[in-house]
Amino acid sequence: MRDATPAAWVASPGAPLRGTFDVPGDKSVSHRAVMLASLADGTSRITGFLEGADTRATAAIFARLGVRIEAPAPGERIVHGVGIDGLRAPDGPLDCGNAGTAMRLLAGLLAGQRFDSVLVGDASLSRRPMDRVIAPLAAMGARLGGEGGSGRAPLRIAGGRALHGIDYPTPVASAQVKSAILLAGLYADGTTTVREPHPTRDYTERMLRAFGYPVDIGDAASGSAGAVSLQGGGRLRATDVVVPADFSSAAFFIVAATLVPGSELRLRRVGVHPRRTGLLRALAAMGADIDVLPSGESGGEPVADLVVRHAPLRGIVLPPDWVADMIDEFPAFCVAAACAAGSTVVRGAAELRVKESDRIAAMASGLRRLGIAVDETEDGATLHGGRLRADTGAGIAGGGIDSGGDHRIAMAFAVAAQCAGGPVRIDDVDNVATSFPGFDTLARAAGFGLAGAGA
Ligand code: S3P
Numbered sequence: 001m002r003d004a005t006p007a008a009w010v011a012s013p014g015a016p017l018r019g020t021f022d023v024p025g026d027k028s029v030s031h032r033a034v035m036l037a038s039l040a041d042g043t044s045r046i047t048g049f050l051e052g053a054d055t056r057a058t059a060a061i062f063a064r065l066g067v068r069i070e071a072p073a074p075g076e077r078i079v080h081g082v083g084i085d086g087l088r089a090p091d092g093p094l095d096c097g098n099a100g101t102a103m104r105l106l107a108g109l110l111a112g113q114r115f116d117s118v119l120v121g122d123a124s125l126s127r128r129p130m131d132r133v134i135a136p137l138a139a140m141g142a143r144l145g146g147e148g149g150s151g152r153a154p155l156r157i158a159g160g161r162a163l164h165g166i167d168y169p170t171p172v173a174s175a176q177v178k179s180a181i182l183l184a185g186l187y188a189d190g191t192t193t194v195r196e197p198h199p200t201r202d203y204t205e206r207m208l209r210a211f212g213y214p215v216d217i218g219d220a221a222s223g224s225a226g227a228v229s230l231q232g233g234g235r236l237r238a239t240d241v242v243v244p245a246d247f248s249s250a251a252f253f254i255v256a257a258t259l260v261p262g263s264e265l266r267l268r269r270v271g272v273h274p275r276r277t278g279l280l281r282a283l284a285a286m287g288a289d290i291d292v293l294p295s296g297e298s299g300g301e302p303v304a305d306l307v308v309r310h311a312p313l314r315g316i317v318l319p320p321d322w323v324a325d326m327i328d329e330f331p332a333f334c335v336a337a338a339c340a341a342g343s344t345v346v347r348g349a350a351e352l353r354v355k356e357s358d359r360i361a362a363m364a365s366g367l368r369r370l371g372i373a374v375d376e377t378e379d380g381a382t383l384h385g386g387r388l389r390a391d392t393g394a395g396i397a398g399g400g401i402d403s404g405g406d407h408r409i410a411m412a413f414a415v416a417a418q419c420a421g422g423p424v425r426i427d428d429v430d431n432v433a434t435s436f437p438g439f440d441t442l443a444r445a446a447g448f449g450l451a452g453a454g455a
Contacts, residue, residue: 007453009410009426009440011417012398014449016262016310021446023250025050025075025243026271027435028175029299031058031101032203033241035109035183036211037079038067038087042238046077048298049243053434054099061106064090081238084186089115093154096121098356098407098434100128101176105204107133107155108180111142112187115159124356124405126153133180136168140184140192165190165232172351173324175200175275178228182208182215188232195227198324201275202228203301210300212237244271244298248328248408249436250306251279253446255332256415257308258288259339265446267306269295278325279333286313286340313340315385320348327351331412334363337383338372339395339419346380356431357406366413370420371397398422407431411439414450425453 025048035058037044049055051074059069059077066088068080082088096102096119103119107130110117120126131151134144143158145151165188170177178194182204185192205215205228213236218227250270257263272280272292280290289311292304313336323346326333330352337344352359364374364381372395373384385395398420403410410429417424432439443450 007428007430009414009429010423010451010453011414011426012423012449013418013420015447016260017253017257017265017447018263019446020266020268021253021442022268023245023253023270023442024052024436024438026246027052027054027248028101028201028203029241029243029271029301030055031099031105032207033243034059034062034069034077034079035105036207036236037081037238037241038062038065039084040081040211040236040238041083042081044079044081044238045240046079047075047242049075049077050246050435051075051437053097054102057095057097057099058102061094061096061102064094081236084235087113090117093118093120096125098122098125098431100125103130103153103155104133104176104180105183107144107157108137108183110157111137111140111144111161111184112163113159117157117159119153119155119157121153128152129354130155132172132174132177136166136177136181137184139166139168140164140181140188142184163188163232165192167193167195169195170197173198173200175204179204182228182230185230185232186234191229191231193227193229198321199226199275200324201273206300207241208236210239210241212239242299244301244303245269246435247271247273247276251329251332252411252415254279254283254290254306254308255336256418256448258283258290258311258313258336259415259419260447261310263308263310263447265308267308269298269303270306271298271301272304273301275325278322279329281322282316282318282326282333283313283336285316286336287311288313315340315342315344317345323349328408330359331363331408332415334367334381334383335412335416338367338385338416341386344383344385347377348379350379355406357404357409359406359409362404362406362409363412366401366409367416369399369401370416370424396420398424400425400427402427403429403431405431407434407436411436414443414448418448
């Protein structure tokens with residue numbers, strides 16, 4: 001079922017953002033919870049599951065692979081695990097929709113099955129690079145490839161291959177690549193080790209442990225910092241997973257409340273995993289006023305209430321080694337930079353070009369249309385904020401942009417419009433339902449000026 005998001009929005013300055021809100025469950029954690037619960041022995045209950053199109057696609061795929069998954073209430077799944085070797089051959093291609101996490105992690109997991117499978121995705125996912133998982137999986141003995149050797153979906157994965165462990169230094173800092181290799185490693189002979197150039201979110205490793213699977217997460221003391229290892233041939237034990245609220249969804253509200261004068265917003269029980277919260281560091285360096293009030297753990301992840309008050313921002317040179325910790329937050333961050341005094345410099349962020357859209361190009365062209373000067377580079381951009389318009393007093397002008405079918409671009413421009421001198425029409429917003437169903441309703445309740453504009 002699709003969210004009832006309209007095809008276009010007209011967003012304009014609303015009221016100061018006030019109140020206490022819960023954003024939906026974490027996308028990364030929801031995907032992994034369904035995957036590991038499906039492979040476990042026994043029944044697992046997932047609460048706080050993200051009812052987004054991406055994570056529902058993953059659940060639908062495991063149903064096609066023979067796993068019984070009940071949905072007794074929104075945000076809840078009961079997964080009757082089939083055991084590590086219990087998946088059944090699907091009766092046709094498996095549709096990952098827009099979800100890169102689903103396709104890349106499943107590539108690893110399916111490479112170890114007895115049966116063949118084919119992974120397909122929407123137009124955006126079919127453009128994204130899959131060679132980054134194909135190469136290491138092939139090195140483990142898997143046979144898989146994109147259409148015509150293209151390194152792009154559809155991905156055909158041959159079953160019945162004997163996999164062997166590898167020690168793989170990943171050239172890109174990517175939790176999806178790391179996770180694909182580790183999931184294949186469950187089915188491989190011997191030890192599988194992944195070494196990352198920069199640490200990324202470690203949900204797969206930690207969730208494997210929560211499901212009773214031993215994983216060696218390297219540390220400085222043992223001289224193996226940045227390495228993750230596991231042995232193939234083990235089993236997973238069912239467990240219940242409580243999914244925290246998604247920091248990446250909270251990010252749009254964090255930036256909006258920072259930018260709109262008079263705002264004071266509380267976001268409850270948001271996952272604040274350090275590999276996800278680089279945006280908080282960046283905004284703090286720009287002068288933001290955000291309290292992080294720890295409120296315990298949710299599913300083994302640290303969670304906190306975030307209290308965000310309006311504050312004027314100043315531009316910064318973003319340290320490149322913060323990039324991986326805020327990789328999904330750049331659309332929102334670019335809006336913050338556009339409204340800051342002075343320029344903000346982003347480098348070392350070439351990965352943004354291969355997300356659901358080319359997010360460097362999408363933000364640069366959209367912000368330019370709204371009167372912000374942006375110098376684009378191959379691996380980032382310099383955003384010139386703080387040039388207040390004489391006519392409206394606003395740094396951002398009204399106008400029209402197209403999200404290019406990218407959920408985070410659509411939501412970022414809804415935030416930008418809250419500080420614009422006139423209405424901003426945002427076309428192609430259906431994809432917001434992939435990660436944040438109900439964004440428009442929650443945004444309006446918080447004070448956003450945001451209306452559906454129909455097709
Ligand atoms: C994700 C990892 C990141 C992130 C994506 C979710 C994950 O992608 O951008 O939204 O759940 O592992 P990369 O691994 O490509 O950096």
